[in-house]
Amino acid sequence: MLLKTMKMLLLTTPVISALSAAPAHAWGQNGHRIVGELAAMHITDTTRDALVPLLDGESLPQIATWADEMRSAPEEFWQKKSSRWHYINFSKDDAKPSYDAHSHHNKETVADILEGIEYSISVLKNEKASLAEKQFALRFLVHLVGDSHQPFHAGHSEDRGGNRISVTFFGQDTNLHSLWDTKLIENENLSYTEFAKFVDTSNQTLISDYLASSPSDWLIESNNIANSLYKENETNVSYSYIYKNLPIVKTRLQQGGIRLAGLLNSLFDKSAKPLVKALKMPANSEL
Template identity: 65%
Template sequence: MYKNVKYSLSLTLLISAIFASTDCNAWGQNGHRVVGKIAESHISETTKAALIPYLNGESLAQVSTWPDEMRSAPGDFWQKKSSRWHYINADDNATFSFNHDHTKHKESVTNILEGIHYSIRVLKDDKSSLAAKQFSLRFLVHLVGDSHQPFHAGRAEDRGGNRVNVTFFGQPTNLHSLWDTKLIENENLSFTEFAQFIDTDNAEIITEYLASSPEQWVTESHNLADKLYKLNNDEIGFSYIYENTPIIKTRLQQAGIRLAGLLNTLFDSSAKPLAKALKMSANTNK
């Protein structure tokens, strides 16, 4: 059923070779589901109703992992082109700007920003087919999450930290995988518990998060990755977890809030910018 906005960079952009399918599953399953679950608590009833035909009976948390799960599917798109949707790599201090040309066809998308804007374009177009909108919603949910993982805007030369070897309590891994899954799994929480613990109704925080664009989201991630590269320690232990888990919680929180704001803007004509683009959840008070 699920067959399948040109960006220019003011500084030199380095798009790496396509990652192998195991290289860029940002946030892992739990992280993506946390983002989807937080978004679910902030979308309006109008948005919720509008999403029904595109979700096909599933939740935002459930569809959030679909683009990763499809990586092994047959076909030219999944085998050769879909991987590049998940990341963007750039030189230090790069500025990301949107170019429409690469978002007209899914086969022409070359990075995560183009993927986000392609998905938005399809969802806004009344002429898009149901299958195209289902595909684009699933990718949009996933890519908003990916855009907040620092190493999905990391260095081309090491494939976003995949070639930076570290040990996590004596077990070999790499910097990308550490941030995708291991630091999240170390919390020993289900995705629903994690989402509940970090969700927020603080209007000031929400307003700050929503006063942003996808270009800013990947710039934030790029700047974080740059700092994390410099602070990297080959042996990861308790001090690293203490210092960096708050960053992960903030990025997941930001992604969930921003996804909800984006979906409300797309599907609820009464949604207003910033904090008013969200439905405030009654069960959080942070």
């Protein structure tokens, strides 16, 4: 199974380590909407038609923020269990994971973002799943693909993905996680549609490179970026920081949108070609 393979890849990669407390929301509303808008630009007509009943009158960018918005709902799932879906943290001291690799197909037992993606895909592939279950899965999947491309959703457990690292942004107090999920994007003063249009690409070589990946790859990329930012340890953020790091933000959003489209195409359009309109297809995969 593709997602089981992804899980094993992530767990056997040297940088991986323990889960910890949940970080704050990733990318903020605009970031998630940019990923959703980019995906909408790259899905096939067949995929777009298949998504109509699941979107229920909304669009991919509209549903992209739902998983964060629902975290204030009073139900036990949202208050006590949903936060773990959004991240996978790494310890800077550990080289091995502290949990076992196994598939989770019950939303109550999802332990991290990779299992959340796995669960969502399994529901969308399940012909017996109800419309409501598939709508839930799609909304989470769109959101989690965005989360997986925010570096500090694969950050260190010790600082809760940068939440405990104080920085100033043009003299205003914030933290490293918030800087990357919101402030660097909002500083551009663009709507999500403008931002998505500016970072979109039709470069097939670049798209093929992005699609030659799996969700575990995305999280490893995020962890590597987070580690480099930890090492730089810049706490007084202004123009030079933006000049150096905004291109990384734009690339991660671009990758997130195109990869989300590739994942949706591989789920809903059997004619979508791997590395052109769909993700890399590992051997023996049912996706």
